[in-house]
Amino acid sequence: WPGADSHWRAPRGRKAAGRPGAGPGAPPGPGPHQDTGDILQQIMAITDQSLDEAQARKHALNCHRMKPALFSVLCEIKEKTVLSIRGIQEEDPPDAQLMRLDNMLLAEGVSGPEKRGRGGPSAVAATSGGCPNDNSIEHSDYRAKLSQIRQIYHSELEKYEQACSEFTTHVMNLLREQSRTRPISPKEIERMVNIIHGKFSTIQMQLKQSTCEAVMILRSRFLDARRKRRNFSKQATEVLNEYFYSHLSNPYPSEEAKEELAKKGGITVSQVSNWFGNKRIRYKKNMGKFQEEANIYAAKTAVDATTVVAQGNQANSPSTPSSGKSGPSHQS
């Protein structure tokens, strides 16, 4: 080490103090303790020097034969003191909130595979009032907005991940570079990477949180919309009333009958169930009020039955074409 030798042998103001064999030409560091002491002194004093001087000293220190041994000892000391304390403090408990957010985003179809068809809010849409077209409009609107949220979420997440990866690589390179001049063990680099990932996952959690909030707002708006009541069409009310009054002794349509009524009225099965629930209780509470209505539908049913009979007779007569109203009967 021709160039570096002078540095080792001539520390400021402490030139080979009482060190045998440390004179010019002698191999550096005959006594391990004194040699190490010298090196440490030089390291301590390096900040007092000018930049050029310090650079030269650093280079010399790097080339010292004791450097690898000293370096690993310093790494070990650092590991045992500072890092071990920090390590204990930074043991993260499993983050329940993050898990909750992840689960919610998954359930809402924001993260994970995109949900298609009848899932999630579509079931809610099926129970909303009004014509079926309105449901599909609300549904497609909801899905479009959810898809927008999903898109933003993934794009932001990707950005964060890319930034995290770039920053981690940068810091790792920096630490590797610095590990040539100060005690940075691979373990410490790894720990630093974990810290960076931790910081970025905090940012990601904020993103997840705001995404969840956006979904909740969208959902609440959508759920509010379902309460908007629209009266059934005349056709639907007619079909339901006909069934109700023709089954007055037992106004409990079977599942099949409900489906049939729903189809005829252009409403959902649950709307049929709601209607019958309301009708039964309201009829029972005020039979007098519904009497007129009951008479009208009873007469209507009778007319329908007569029409069907008449049509049957006409069909049997070869000379008469079918003429009456089309009207499938709702016979009980």
Added chain:
DNA sequence: GCGCATGATTACAC
């Protein structure tokens, strides 16, 4: 704006 009608929701019982 008011009152009634009506579809939807909720709590409860079975």
Added chain:
DNA sequence: GTGTAATCATGCGC
């Protein structure tokens, strides 16, 4: 899960 009863919230005619 279904039905009942009460209630809410909106539509609609006046």
